[in-house]
Amino acid sequence: MKRLAILLAFVLPLNGLLADSSMPAAEYANTQLQDPAKEKAAKALMESIRCLVCQGQSIADSDADMAGDMRALIRQRIGAGEKPEAVRSWLVERYGNWVTYDPPMRGVGSILWIAPLGFLLLGLFLARGRFRLRRKG
Amino acid sequence: MRRASLWLPFAIFVIFFGVVTYGLIKPSDHVITSKMIGKPLPQFALQPAHDGQAGLTNGAFSGGQPRLLNIFASWCIPCIAEAPVLMQLKSMGVEIDAIAIRDKPEDVARFLERNGNPYTRIGSDTVGKVQISLGSSGVPETFVIDGKGIIRHQHIGDIRADDIPEIMQALEAAK
Amino acid sequence: MIAEAGLGLLWIAAALAIMQLGLGWVAVARGRDEQISGVRAIAVAQGILVTLSFLALILLFLRSDMSVALVAANSHSAKPWLYKFAGTWGNHEGSMLLWVTILGAAGSAVALFERSLKASTLIATLAAQAALSIGFYAFLLFSSNPFTRLVPAPADGQGLNPLLQDPGLAFHPPTLYFGYVGMSVAFSFAVGALVTRDVDPAFARAMRPWVLGAWIFLTLGITAGSYWAYYELGWGGWWFWDPVENASLMPWLATTALLHSVTVLATRDGLRAWTVMLAVVAFSMSMVGTFLVRSGILTSVHSFAVDPTRGSFLLALLAIYIGGAMTLFALRIGTVREGSQFDLVSREGALVVNNLLLSAILGIVFVGTLYPLGVEAVTGEKLSVGPPYFNATAGPITLFLVLVMIAGPLMRWRRDRLAVVVQRLAIPILAIAVALLVLVLVSPDIGILPFMGLLLAGGVALGSLAPLWGRNLRRTPLFTWGMVVAHFGVAVSLAGMASETGFIKEVLIASNVGESHRVGPYDVKFAGLDPVAGPNWTALEATLEARRGNGEPLILKPQSRMFSNPPTETNEAAIRTVLDGQLYLVLGKQEPSGRWQLRMWWKPFVTLIWLGGGMIAFGGFLALVGRFRRDRLSGRGRAIA
Numbered sequence: 016m017k018r019l020a021i022l023l024a025f026v027l028p029l030n031g032l033l034a035d036s037s038m039p040a041a042e043y044a045n046t047q048l049q050d051p052a053k054e055k056a057a058k059a060l061m062e063s064i065r066c067l068v069c070q071g072q073s074i075a076d077s078d079a080d081m082a083g084d085m086r087a088l089i090r091q092r093i094g095a096g097e098k099p100e101a102v103r104s105w106l107v108e109r110y111g112n113w114v115t116y117d118p119p120m121r122g123v124g125s126i127l128w129i130a131p132l133g134f135l136l137l138g139l140f141l142a143r144g145r146f147r148l149r150r151k152g
Numbered sequence: 153m154r155r156a157s158l159w160l161p162f163a164i165f166v167i168f169f170g171v172v173t174y175g176l177i178k179p180s181d182h183v184i185t186s187k188m189i190g191k192p193l194p195q196f197a198l199q200p201a202h203d204g205q206a207g208l209t210n211g212a213f214s215g216g217q218p219r220l221l222n223i224f225a226s227w228c229i230p231c232i233a234e235a236p237v238l239m240q241l242k243s244m245g246v247e248i249d250a251i252a253i254r255d256k257p258e259d260v261a262r263f264l265e266r267n268g269n270p271y272t273r274i275g276s277d278t279v280g281k282v283q284i285s286l287g288s289s290g291v292p293e294t295f296v297i298d299g300k301g302i303i304r305h306q307h308i309g310d311i312r313a314d315d316i317p318e319i320m321q322a323l324e325a326a327k
Numbered sequence: 328m329i330a331e332a333g334l335g336l337l338w339i340a341a342a343l344a345i346m347q348l349g350l351g352w353v354a355v356a357r358g359r360d361e362q363i364s365g366v367r368a369i370a371v372a373q374g375i376l377v378t379l380s381f382l383a384l385i386l387l388f389l390r391s392d393m394s395v396a397l398v399a400a401n402s403h404s405a406k407p408w409l410y411k412f413a414g415t416w417g418n419h420e421g422s423m424l425l426w427v428t429i430l431g432a433a434g435s436a437v438a439l440f441e442r443s444l445k446a447s448t449l450i451a452t453l454a455a456q457a458a459l460s461i462g463f464y465a466f467l468l469f470s471s472n473p474f475t476r477l478v479p480a481p482a483d484g485q486g487l488n489p490l491l492q493d494p495g496l497a498f499h500p501p502t503l504y505f506g507y508v509g510m511s512v513a514f515s516f517a518v519g520a521l522v523t524r525d526v527d528p529a530f531a532r533a534m535r536p537w538v539l540g541a542w543i544f545l546t547l548g549i550t551a552g553s554y555w556a557y558y559e560l561g562w563g564g565w566w567f568w569d570p571v572e573n574a575s576l577m578p579w580l581a582t583t584a585l586l587h588s589v590t591v592l593a594t595r596d597g598l599r600a601w602t603v604m605l606a607v608v609a610f611s612m613s614m615v616g617t618f619l620v621r622s623g624i625l626t627s628v629h630s631f632a633v634d635p636t637r638g639s640f641l642l643a644l645l646a647i648y649i650g651g652a653m654t655l656f657a658l659r660i661g662t663v664r665e666g667s668q669f670d671l672v673s674r675e676g677a678l679v680v681n682n683l684l685l686s687a688i689l690g691i692v693f694v695g696t697l698y699p700l701g702v703e704a705v706t707g708e709k710l711s712v713g714p715p716y717f718n719a720t721a722g723p724i725t726l727f728l729v730l731v732m733i734a735g736p737l738m739r740w741r742r743d744r745l746a747v748v749v750q751r752l753a754i755p756i757l758a759i760a761v762a763l764l765v766l767v768l769v770s771p772d773i774g775i776l777p778f779m780g781l782l783l784a785g786g787v788a789l790g791s792l793a794p795l796w797g798r799n800l801r802r803t804p805l806f807t808w809g810m811v812v813a814h815f816g817v818a819v820s821l822a823g824m825a826s827e828t829g830f831i832k833e834v835l836i837a838s839n840v841g842e843s844h845r846v847g848p849y850d851v852k853f854a855g856l857d858p859v860a861g862p863n864w865t866a867l868e869a870t871l872e873a874r875r876g877n878g879e880p881l882i883l884k885p886q887s888r889m890f891s892n893p894p895t896e897t898n899e900a901a902i903r904t905v906l907d908g909q910l911y912l913v914l915g916k917q918e919p920s921g922r923w924q925l926r927m928w929w930k931p932f933v934t935l936i937w938l939g940g941g942m943i944a945f946g947g948f949l950a951l952v953g954r955f956r957r958d959r960l961s962g963r964g965r966a967i968a
Contacts, residue, residue, distance in 0.1 A: 036225060036227050036253070036254035036255070037227060037256070037259070038254040038255065038256060038278060039918050039919045040916070040918075040924075041278070041279035041280070041281075042279075044279075045835055045837070045915060045924045045926075046835055046836055046837055046924075047833070047834070047835050047836070058833070062714065063713060063714065063715045065711050065713070067184055067289040067290065068289070068290065070182055071569060072567075073567075073713070073714075075562070076560065076562040076564055076567075078896075078898075080254060080280075081280060081283075081289075081290070084254075084279050084280030084281070084283070084284060085280075085284060087279055088279075088280075088281060088284055106284075107187075108187060108188075108287075109186060109187055109188055109284065109285065109286070109287035110184055110186070110187060110287050110289065111184070111185075111187045111708070111709060112708065112709065112710045112711070113184055113709040113710060113711050114184070114711070115711060116711050116712065116713025116714055116715055116716070117713070117715035117716060118698075118710055118711065118712050118716055123702055123706060123708055123710060124710065126698075127694065127695065127698050127712065127716065128716075128720075130690065130691065130694045130720075131687060131690070131691050131720040131721075131724070134686070134687040134690040134691065135683070135687050135724075138683035138684075138686055138687055139683070141157070141601075142679055142683055144668075145597070145598070145668055145669060145679055146668065146669055146670070146671050146676065146679075155661065158656065158657040158660060158661060159657045161604060161607075161608070161653045161656060161657070162650065162653035162654055162656075162657055165611075165649050165650055165653050166650075167701075168615070168697065169642070169645070169646060169650070170704070171697055171700050171701045171704055172618070172619075172622075172624060172642060172697075172700070173642065174700065174703075174704035175622075175624035175625070175700045175704075176622060176624060176635060176638050176639060176642065177635075178703075178704075184709065
């Protein structure tokens with residue numbers, strides 16, 4: 016069933032409440048930056064920003080108008096030379112940590128980022144009795 | 153030590169159980185509130201969205217009196233439901249400015265003609281740029297801005313008749 | 328009548344499950360092993376009855392009996408028979424009936440075919456399986472009855488969203504379910520063994536084919552699901568780290584770990600407690616996954632109708648089974664000795680590292696999936712965890728795991744010498760060196776994860792074949808072939824992922840008809856645009872000619888479809904597979920300038936991802952057949968691998 020959820024998220028991106036705008040999409044919503052390096056940076060950022068309308072997708076994979084607006088905004092800012100992390104913080108300042116798929120390493124996300132190390136250490140602790148050091152002869 | 157670690161899987165399950173129980177009983181809301189509340193309006197200067205009415209800049213909100221900033225669109229269905237309530241607020245003396253999202257002037261004109269025009273100024277945000285800079289996640293939304301241009305309150309979704317006290321209270325608090 | 332018969336069968340099956348549990352309980356408590364034949368007979372009868380009940384529901388769907396509420400809500404008489412058939416499990420009630428059917432059928436299969444396990448452990452296992460069934464029978468009968476009648480019967484059904492009528496969607500859920508519920512047998516074996524304190528190599532050998540079988544289905548289910556999202560969603564992604572995807576990945580990770588630890592237990596009588604724990608965890612993850620998807624607490628509003636009653640019912644079942652098994656584990660496992668110790672440099676040493684890393688990845692996926700909910704419960708703050716987190720944490724551990732995978736199969740059981748292992752590793756190391764050289768020459772900047780992925784894929788490809796060297800291929804056991812094929816599949820899949828991530832070419836452009844654009848090695852010409860109509864949609868269809876060098880052009884026709892009811896726009900991607908990759912073209916909207924948006928991707932070797940997935944599953948199949956063959960030849964599988 017897992018794909019059903021994704022498909023429905025795709026088919027009903029507007030929550031049934033909103034209609035589509037008839038306006039054309041913003042510049043750079045669906046076209047790329049000229050500079051490949053900047054486009055690559057923008058693309059990576061867009062893949063880690065969550066769409067506000069269709070909440071299960073990144074704005075890079077969404078057909079919603081607002082996702083298009085956000086793509087345009089990100090491409091324009093990166094195109095103007097801004098650092099991706101600065102654009103991310105700008106969005107987080109407005110929408111909170113919810114908007115980024117890359118949770119913060121400090122504060123509320125700290126346990127999350129420590130967890131992998133914790134699992135490895137716990138695993139080593141549990142496995143410690145299973146090994147014997149090699150004995151001679 | 154060995155004994156205690158045997159209960160670890162059970163303990164993890166208990167934590168899981170607690171978390172998902174919370175997920176089941178909390179009212180499921182998918183509303184993302186703006187984190188700009190308490191902060192000054194970002195700078196913007198929008199072209200008029202409607203002939204004969206002024207466009208909108210953030211400077212319009214430093215006049216000393218609190219005002220509403222309504223985010224709407226002619227293509228948005230709940231905005232139609234909201235329109236009469238906004239007219240009622242206006243008749244109660246509330247000043248309302250608006251930003252029309254991804255809209256054409258002719259569509260805005262038709263919308264206002266059909267549903268009434270409670271707005272003092274209407275700015276046109278054709279690419280959602282100001283909307284994003286406000287931390288707004290959809291239409292309609294309404295912000296209460298105090299006399300110094302600080303965002304004081306956000307109402308997500310259409311304002312219904314029974315939301316009027318909430319809005320009036322927020323305006324009062326912003327004085 | 329069919330509906331009433333189906334419901335009656337379900338009730339009788341539920342009653343039999345209660346008998347199975349009761350009789351089994353008494354037999355184990357009083358040490359009466361001779362009761363085994365009675366418990367066996369009940370288990371078989373229960374499996375048959377619940378299967379008949381499921382067949383009754385299929386029959387109702389095939390006959391489009393609209394007097395049954397479930398059929399009326401999910402089917403339509405004009406639907407093709409395949410989708411009527413698949414509609415049986417394309418809804419909550421039907422899929423839960425499929426779930427208990429597999430539970431019951433798996434229980435009968437254990438009762439019929441399992442001969443090597445000690446009688447008392449087998450009785451306890453069948454009782455545990457019955458206990459699982461009872462909960463889900465209760466769920467069906469008290470809160471999700473699939474056979475409810477609708478009075479008056481409507482003239483016709485409400486149908487199924489036409490977009491959901493897709494062969495991939497029809498068979499993807501049951502495949503995953505076979506994997507999910509297949510793990511129930513391993514769970515029951517573990518609970519049975521905990522009850523009788525009888526964890527030994529014979530137990531591991533009895534459990535192994537079940538784990539393998541479930542694992543094959545899980546692998547196929549995930550692979551098929553990934554490809555389905557890839558072609559259906561129209562953005563070219565094949566894995567999103569979406570909660571619903573993670574829900575299917577977690578059981579797979581646990582089962583993969585179990586598959587390796589059970590081999591250690593069967594061969595060297597080690598990792599007893601750990602294997603029992605993994606068997607419990609693997610099925611627990613299946614139930615957790617089902618709960619997360621069915622309750623809708625993690626996916627967004629768009630996924631499933633959230634029904635708090637159903638969610639609470641499922642959560643209660645989770646608490647009983649998982650909480651119960653974990654408690655039993657804590658109370659009983661202390662009396663099970665952990666078994667022999669190992670040398671670090673040995674096959675079993677490598678398998679322990681494999682388990683450690685797989686479990687760490689499982690932990691990461693589990694925590695990452697539930698963390699947002701936990702944070703919201705504690706602080707009220709909303710947080711998202713997505714690809715950047717999972718790639719940064721699970722990615723490196725996976726690569727390390729793959730590194731161990733190169734070395735593990737080349738090590739001997741019990742004890743090996745590091746110098747000798749390194750000698751055996753010479754060729755894979757050489758392969759990695761060559762891959763490194765080629766990569767540095769071909770492409771200096773593709774990102775660290777794809778880079779390491781390609782390197783290790785080269786190493787694993789050769790490393791996985793190494794166990795065959797110097798052997799008579801005809802006399803190599805089939806399960807060794809299975810391991811080789813599955814490990815080689817991992818290399819293939821990894822190469823596909825790394826190549827797609829590292830070398831993808833993306834072109835998003837607004838184009839007039841007649842213009843040409845460069846997409847990877849292709850020149851794609853926008854040759855034409857025509858309206859076409861389907862049964863319930865109209866569409867604009869672009870004709871795109873993709874030419875590579877001077878060869879014949881490929882003609883691709885992506886569509887932008889408008890469905891009338893409900894009004895929905897979708898993009899039908901046009902995908903063409905060639906030897907070294909896929910061309911993936913999507914037609915978007917028209918711009919005011921009159922130009923059309925095109926989304927075009929060249930994805931080198933992307934199909935290897937799913938080809939590898941298929942090979943992994945096929946390797947599992949070979950191993951399964953190999954185990955059966957050998958068990959038959961050597962009488963009850965007493966031989967030690």
